[in-house]
Amino acid sequence: MESLRWLVDLAMKAGVQRIVIDGSFVTDVYEPDDIDCALLIGDDYPKDSIADAELQNVLPFVQASLLTDLAFRHYVTDRYATDRRGIPKGVVEVLK
Secondary structure (H helix, E strand, O other): OHHHHHHHHHHHHHOOOEEEEEOHHHOOOOOOOOEEEEEEOOOOOOOOHHHHHHHHOOOOOEEEEEEOHHHHHHHHHHHOOEOOOOOEOOOEEEOO
16 A cells, blocks of 8 residues: 555656546555556656656556556556456545
């Protein structure tokens, strides 16, 4: 959870518009292995270059993908929306 808090703080400083979380972190797994995140960036990204640099060097258990609109939609509606067998699953969006 600490890694996620760290990620969200940096993402907000850097100007990320949306954060969607996937993977074992969103399930009922007692101790998730990792946090997979899709981060939507806009044309004015980064707003804070220091926060962006820190975000680029995320913690070992965080897989954060900085994505433009089209790629972000693909991650959220296709890649993150189903498991390996094509079964629909949920995601969590972090709201500001």
